[in-house]
Amino acid sequence: MRRALAACLAGVVGLTPARPAAAQPADAATVAADSARVPAGLGVPSIAVSEVDGVTVVGANDLARLLGAARSWRADVRKLVLVSGDHRLTFTEGNPFVIADDRTFRLAHAAFSRAGELQISVDLARVLPDDSGWPRLAFDAHAGELRAAPADGYVGSPSVDVRAGTTQLWIPTDHPEQARVIGRGRARFRIRMRGAFAGTLPDSLPDDGLLRDLDVKSSPGGLTFELAVDPAATGWQFERAPNGDAVSLLLVHGVNALDPFAPEPPPGARSLRTVVLDPGHGGADNGVESDGVLEKTLTLDLARVLADELKRRTGARVTLTRTDDRDLGQLGRAELVNRPDPDLVISLHFGMSTDPRARGGAAWCAPAAVPAAVFDAPGLPTDRSGNAGLFELLPWRGAATSHAVVSRALAEDVSAALERQGFGPMSVHERLPMALLGVTAPGVLLECGTLSNAAERARLLAPNGLRVLATAIADGLIAWQRGE
Amino acid sequence: MRRRGLIALGLVLIALALFARQCFDRRHQLEPLPVVPDSAETSVRSATVWFASPEGDSLVPEPRDLPEQADLHARLAALVAALEQGPRGDGARTLPEGTSLLHAYLDETGLLTLDLSLAFRQGFQGGARVEELVVGSLVRTVSANVPEAKRIRIVCGGAAFSSLGGHFPLDRPLDPDDWP
Numbered sequence: 001m002r003r004a005l006a007a008c009l010a011g012v013v014g015l016t017p018a019r020p021a022a023a024q025p026a027d028a029a030t031v032a033a034d035s036a037r038v039p040a041g042l043g044v045p046s047i048a049v050s051e052v053d054g055v056t057v058v059g060a061n062d063l064a065r066l067l068g069a070a071r072s073w074r075a076d077v078r079k080l081v082l083v084s085g086d087h088r089l090t091f092t093e094g095n096p097f098v099i100a101d102d103r104t105f106r107l108a109h110a111a112f113s114r115a116g117e118l119q120i121s122v123d124l125a126r127v128l129p130d131d132s133g134w135p136r137l138a139f140d141a142h143a144g145e146l147r148a149a150p151a152d153g154y155v156g157s158p159s160v161d162v163r164a165g166t167t168q169l170w171i172p173t174d175h176p177e178q179a180r181v182i183g184r185g186r187a188r189f190r191i192r193m194r195g196a197f198a199g200t201l202p203d204s205l206p207d208d209g210l211l212r213d214l215d216v217k218s219s220p221g222g223l224t225f226e227l228a229v230d231p232a233a234t235g236w237q238f239e240r241a242p243n244g245d246a247v248s249l250l251l252v253h254g255v256n257a258l259d260p261f262a263p264e265p266p267p268g269a270r271s272l273r274t275v276v277l278d279p280g281h282g283g284a285d286n287g288v289e290s291d292g293v294l295e296k297t298l299t300l301d302l303a304r305v306l307a308d309e310l311k312r313r314t315g316a317r318v319t320l321t322r323t324d325d326r327d328l329g330q331l332g333r334a335e336l337v338n339r340p341d342p343d344l345v346i347s348l349h350f351g352m353s354t355d356p357r358a359r360g361g362a363a364w365c366a367p368a369a370v371p372a373a374v375f376d377a378p379g380l381p382t383d384r385s386g387n388a389g390l391f392e393l394l395p396w397r398g399a400a401t402s403h404a405v406v407s408r409a410l411a412e413d414v415s416a417a418l419e420r421q422g423f424g425p426m427s428v429h430e431r432l433p434m435a436l437l438g439v440t441a442p443g444v445l446l447e448c449g450t451l452s453n454a455a456e457r458a459r460l461l462a463p464n465g466l467r468v469l470a471t472a473i474a475d476g477l478i479a480w481q482r483g484e
Numbered sequence: 485m486r487r488r489g490l491i492a493l494g495l496v497l498i499a500l501a502l503f504a505r506q507c508f509d510r511r512h513q514l515e516p517l518p519v520v521p522d523s524a525e526t527s528v529r530s531a532t533v534w535f536a537s538p539e540g541d542s543l544v545p546e547p548r549d550l551p552e553q554a555d556l557h558a559r560l561a562a563l564v565a566a567l568e569q570g571p572r573g574d575g576a577r578t579l580p581e582g583t584s585l586l587h588a589y590l591d592e593t594g595l596l597t598l599d600l601s602l603a604f605r606q607g608f609q610g611g612a613r614v615e616e617l618v619v620g621s622l623v624r625t626v627s628a629n630v631p632e633a634k635r636i637r638i639v640c641g642g643a644a645f646s647s648l649g650g651h652f653p654l655d656r657p658l659d660p661d662d663w664p
Contacts, residue, residue: 061549064529064530065530065547069529070527070529072527072528081527083552180661182661192661220624220628221660280650285650287611287650288611295611349651350611351610351611351614352609353610354609355538355540355576362612362613364651397653425541427541431616431652433651434646434647434650434651434652434653437653445612445651447611447612450611
């Protein structure tokens with residue numbers, strides 16, 4: 001009787017329980033169905049859920065981040081408004097109702113505050129309709145997360161077909177128009193796609209096909225499929241599937257009509273008759289400076305020592321882009337590099353960091369980018385990489401990209417040699433540096449060490465320091481020459 | 485007899501409650517709650533800004549709450565300011581001290597021009613690795629939070645320039661896909 005009276009009073013004065021009611025346990029089938037609304041996968045946006053007094057909730061700040069919404073708290077009426085474009089979601093503390101634009105839905109539990117942050121029941125994923133204008137949500141009890149459908153859709157499981165000497169890779173995607181090839185080296189063929197990966201990779205690839213390896217990685221804004229293509233493949237073609245729900249990569253053998261891979265020389269020893277060394281910076285451009293040591297001076301000193309080392313060990317003709325303290329400018333530098341038609345060019349640099357513990361170096365080489373246009377030109381002579389029949393229209397500044405594969409090998413061989421001599425850690429990056437703009441030979445920009453690191457600086461400035469460094473670089477060049 | 489008393493007490497309490505609610509409602513009619521518009525000025529949005537890792541060999545994301553701004557310039561200025569202030573957790577600042585956004589312009593093709601203060605060029609110190617991190621943190625932060633920017637051109641003090649430290653070209657628009 002007293003309980004009935006209390007309930008009656010509460011109803012009359014409009015009181016609502018301050019604490020959320022206990023959650024009803026969801027059955028396994030419901031949970032599975034809910035989580036399947038937004039499949040899990042690489043790159044799918046998600047936030048962790050938590051349990052408070054038996055209620056599964058997410059923090060409003062995390063929810064706003066998941067939905068890509070701005071949030072506004074109205075303290076006077078204890079309301080939180082999430083805004084994304086023209087859509088609004090309104091939650092009220094102590095109230096189970098959520099207002100989505102002009103529609104109202106009831107959650108199983110009232111929103112409540114905890115540590116100054118409104119907590120929203122994951123029931124939101126169930127009540128928010130698909131046509132609300134918000135990303136579709138799904139609560140996955142097993143994973144303990146609330147997921148949102150990725151804005152750029154999904155990428156599905158790749159499949160591989162092999163027939164009549166061709167290999168075709170199919171990748172389902174919601175946005176085939178946003179997929180593109182960003183690297184065309186056989187060893188590192190890369191496809192960039194938008195969306196999240198909700199599929200699985202094949203357990204194995206056909207032995208008689210032209211695809212040797214397939215992997216997928218998450219990258220900001222999407223995914224990158226990384227492929228290793230059989231050296232026997234001679235061309236590729238990337239296009240949208242006719243029905244518009246997938247992209248396909250066709251790999252062929254013995255056909256020259258398709259797009260070419262990045263040129264690569266035949267395996268084995270390479271020519272090393274002419275080498276150009278480019279001491280970085282010069283003139284008014286000092287480069288980095290640490291404890292009175294100027295990069296432009298050190299690179300020139302290193303170039304001289306390295307030139308002697310290379311002449312002595314390889315018999316190669318070695319030229320320097322500068323032999324005194326002057327600024328060559330980008331155009332002048334490229335002209336000096338290209339003039340002797342070198343087998344390789346190394347631009348020598350040193351680094352610096354505000355963190356005195358930073359050490360080691362890095363090498364940059366041109367990426368195996370897709371050229372602006374490719375023309376079939378059977379009359380053209382075979383180039384020294386052994387590629388014939390296709391004429392690639394390359395912008396002048398990106399000429400070095402036609403040597404991307406062999407430049408990558410050079411960067412890796414030199415980096416490995418430096419690490420062996422204790423000049424590491426080293427890393428290799430594919431990005432076209434200024435020093436290689438307009439350069440028509442294989443080359444790398446080599447950052448040989450970190451001048452701000454006291455130990456590295458002392459080692460370089462020791463009586464034999466540059467000689468030891470030059471020996472390590474020469475070791476790398478000779479390994480590259482041997483094709484090791 | 486006792487039951488009748490309880491019922492009477494209940495009726496009295498109900499009457500009192502109704503009276504109290506009427507008074508409460510009337511008071512609220514007389515003194516309406518101030519209407520506080522949930523204006524853009526009071527909204528915040530979670531953004532992701534990218535700084536150099538503590539080892540200085542990669543970029544690491546850091547979530548930030550920034551004021552919600554409808555104006556493109558204000559949004560980008562807040563992002564540049566967050567980068568210039570540096571990370572709150574582990575990591576290292578990438579933008580030179582004093583760097584700020586002077587102007588921003590987005591054309592119909594999605595080309596975003598960021599005009600940064602001269603401190604961006606004049607305050608830069610470092611080799612190729614640092615230069616790559618500086619440009620990468622800027623491009624990645626802008627593209628992650630301003631998705632309408634399809635390409636990004638960086639100018640300084642209203643003028644184009646060829647390179648920040650002489651290692652990587654900045655004289656052409658940058659494609660965010662090339663700075664993953």
